[in-house]
Amino acid sequence: MRLTIDVAAQEEARALVAFYTERNPKAASRLAELFVMAIERVASSPRRFSLMEGSRRDDVRRARLRGFPIIIIYQLLTDEVFVVAVAHTSREPGYWTSRLRPQRPSH
Numbered sequence: 497m498r499l500t501i502d503v504a505a506q507e508e509a510r511a512l513v514a515f516y517t518e519r520n521p522k523a524a525s526r527l528a529e530l531f532v533m534a535i536e537r538v539a540s541s542p543r544r545f546s547l548m549e550g551s552r553r554d555d556v557r558r559a560r561l562r563g564f565p566i567i568i569i570y571q572l573l574t575d576e577v578f579v580v581a582v583a584h585t586s587r588e589p590g591y592w593t594s595r596l597r598p599q600r601p602s603h
Contacts, residue, residue, distance in 0.1 A: 499539040501579040502595055505568075508582040512566060530561045534568050535579070542570070542577045554596055556580070571596055 509531055516524035538545065538559050548556045548569065555572040569581040569592060581592035 497575060497577055499577045504595065505579045505581050512582060527561065527564055530564065534559045534561060538568065538570055538577060542572050554599060556596065573597060573599065
């Protein structure tokens with residue numbers, strides 16, 4: 497199964513690392529490490545993470561970044577893991593829903 501990261505999600509990750517870099521470079525470095533580790537875990541075992549509330553139909557899941565109020569939101573599609581957003585847990589919930597891809601019926 498291939499992994500694709502939405503361009504907007506890539507920009508969100510960069511912006512969050514930049515935000516932390518201005519305040520605490522050590523924390524920013526740790527955050528960047530956690531992003532890489534979380535993406536690797538999502539790619540290798542995408543079903544291990546929790547479903548987002550109310551998203552059973554679209555199989556949207558989240559991977560939390562320990563120590564940060566940040567989640568990686570991704571969608572399991574037939575042949576792809578699609579990273580939809582890198583979001584702060586308490587800001588603008590659901591802003592990313594327009595990025596979801598339609599599910600193709602499985603045969």
